[in-house]
Amino acid sequence: MRKNISRRSFVKSATVATAGAGIISSNLLSSCSKHEEKERPNVLFIFPDQYRKQSLGFLNNDPVRTPNIDKLAKNGVHFTDAVSNHPLCSPFRGMLFSGKYPLSNGVQSNCHSGRTKYGNFLKPDERCFSDVMKDSGYATGYLGKWHLDGPTPTKPGEPNIWDSYCPPGPHRHGFEFWYSYGTHNRHNHPYYWINDAKENEKTDVNQWSPEHEADVLIDYLENKDGNFRDDNKPFFMCWGINPPHTPFTEVPNRYKERFKDLTIDSVLNRPNVRKTQAPFYKETGFGDPGVEKKLSQAKDYFACVEGVDDQIGRVLEVLEKQGLKDNTIVIFCSDHGEMLGSQGLMHKNVWFKEAFEIPFIVSWPGKITPGTDNLLLSVPDIMPTFLSFLGLKDQIPAGIEGKDYSAVLRGEEFDRPKSAMYFFDKPEEEKEKRRGVKTHEYTYVVAYDKHSKKHIFLYDDINDPYQLTNIAGQKPEVEASLHEMLAQHLHNTKDYFISYI
Template identity: 40%
Template sequence: MMPTPTNLVVVMADQFRAMAIGAVGGDPVSTPNLDRLIASGCHVPNAVSNYPVCSPHRAMFLTSRTPRENGVTLNVNSERALEGIGLRDGLATWASVLRDEGYRTGYIGKWHLEPPVDEDEEYGEGRRDDGVVWDAWSPPHRRFGFDFWHSYGAADRHLSPHYWVGDAQRHERLDVDRWSAEYETDVAIGFISEAAEQDAPFALMVSLNPPHQPFDQVPERYRPAYADLDEAQLLTRPNVELGTPFAADMAAIARDYFAAVTGVDEQIGRIVDALADAGVERDTVVVFTSDHGMQLGSHGLIDKNVPYEESMRVPFVLHGPGLIPAGESNELVSALDMAPTLLGLTGHADAIPVAMSGVDRSAALTARAAVSDDPAAVYYRFASRQNPSEVRGLRTRRAKFIAIWVPGAGLEIEYYDLQHDPYEQRSAPADPDVPAMANRLMRRLESEGDDWSGAGELRARFAV
């Protein structure tokens, strides 16, 4: 049984893809601290983002509610705020549950769930070149269970970040002349040191923006390890077409991206060391994860918000001496599963709200139960002004089914056998398993009340 109460530290690095850990294999990265956590903790290679873009994933991660339920169907910004897109008031999160259980809760870093209002243009990051405001101050009553607050909305200024601290008002932001990941780790270490002296458990989330773009905003000290690597050494996945101008551009990005990955890894090591220094390492579960990955040239793409593994798979590493058995777990954990799983890992499975739609995977991850027989994660992408297509899909351990509804063109189907085609280079929409996957996806969407635009044609095509 998990000891109760158990402290929790969650580190989420934005756009940190699953294969960007040295011990995992894949990208040519140096991550000695994450390698150490994997060696002594639990690594979950089948952790996936149901919606691999920032705001939708974070909303599911916190609430275990689908995008239609939690209100975050697209990335949150001022344009979409006018459409009502933003995390809905009153939703339970794993943080609010733990706070009710007597935990001291804290949030540090990027939030990106608050709809910007007019004043945020003046007091936040400002209006970007796309004409939209992304950064926003979060009022104290909309912090969803987090009491300690050292955060901002969505501002991509890694070398000159700003924060709203505690009860600071919108016009009272704190500007810092440091690399954001390093500064936020300093704040986290201070929180841990103080919380360890209190007669109460604690739960802290540290949300680092790097290695998200702007990729060149990374301290110089991390760059030398990658400066001399050529295109083939940097872009090692076979679904990247080398020798093209696009690949050359991706290689230049990869040098900075991997440098930031190494910098993030250093901060993770500092946090774990701080837990040991405070004498609470054996009472604390540390979780490292991300909101999504990035393509970095795979399939001819740069960023995310696509169903390919480079974007959809996220790192999920658990560490806790005496709490987390060492080894790799074949359990599939999706964004929707993460809130109930965190509650299970801290010993509060009995407090999981009924409204949370994900599954508590903690028993399998701590070797107290067998892994699930055949779990599946739904993939979501909602239509936007920039991209009218609307996508749903299903990922299991061995396969991925993707249905793309394109207005005026109809339904497109992709299917990948992940066991025999792990780099998704051969879509097989006529595979004999496709009808069963389509049927399974439709049952899931119906159970969620998802009125996806392509449902009618999918049902007609596969007679489901």
């Protein structure tokens, strides 16, 4: 049974994707008058945390069943080569909403109290995707994990505080309906700050967070008595689901059941899985450790994936029942992937496919031609691409670094990017840093380890799809070309790292 949600004065708020054939012109969208705003498409943006591309069921890679996400892809466009330029929670969110890379928006790494003094948080005066949507007549809402604010700084040696209250006002960047928290990993017992709740007024919930948030989103879509949003406006709703982020074990038993009799060897079927720590980790510190202990939780990760798909399915069913499906663009992606033993590593932060590549699906049934597209889509490109496609090109903020690729959504010819940038940095760290580029054929990375030692990594992603062999030094012409691409990215983003390559 669905848990009842408090109805206390929820604040009311003051296109299209195709890989090959454009269906609706953005001029039609931009010509809407104030009275016709409701006819603009709704936008539902869903991004579970740490959901790797290989766990899209229809790709037949990981041993998961994701019928609801599969249906989105079947009826929409799957962007096969989308990446998370800095595969980490806060930096992804910073790039998504600002349209800028981490050095420009200030979110260089995950937000916590030890980094607040460096300005490692999304600034309230940054004009974001959601600010534009609100000012353009959308009812805006945010649900789930936010992780973009800087908790009060702690002194050196004190434990870092990760969660942070986001007060109403400019820190929320135009989001009016608010059912969120900064960051915590209490998946089975989450808490939220709801709309105008004060910092000491968080609401504890005894329910798996994706399930509870699906309940909230269903109420938002049904909008009984107009308590959640202004029905006379289209909505822009972002749902930041935390699972399958760690702890993987915090998932209802009903999702674990299907995997209980399977072995770890049978579910970890990628040839690059190592059950011992990556050999270069001890020397360099690159990547997340603990593979020997954490791989035992792999089945729970896949259980989380299937549970998330189940909850998304509940929401999509209500979207259809409420008559909203035909006028709602649904975007599904993730902030980064999960290594899950590949290369002998866990989690994220690295340039390998399992962490760096992300799912990206755009669906609007009846309005787009289903298919796939291999656009090298970077996170800062999302904001200008969709604002332009929604007819809001003139509202794209000045100074953004992402590119407008809305032409791909209209089926028009355009200059495709030849590469996408990989980024890793910490504001407090002088030594360890790295940059790289990915093309359709290669991954190239210049990395400095915890001892300030320089390393070069080059992978032939066509002939070595599991990135088993570093061929740096073996293809000098290829390496030189990729090096030049990286230098151009660094020049374009005014990145200090250009002096290190």
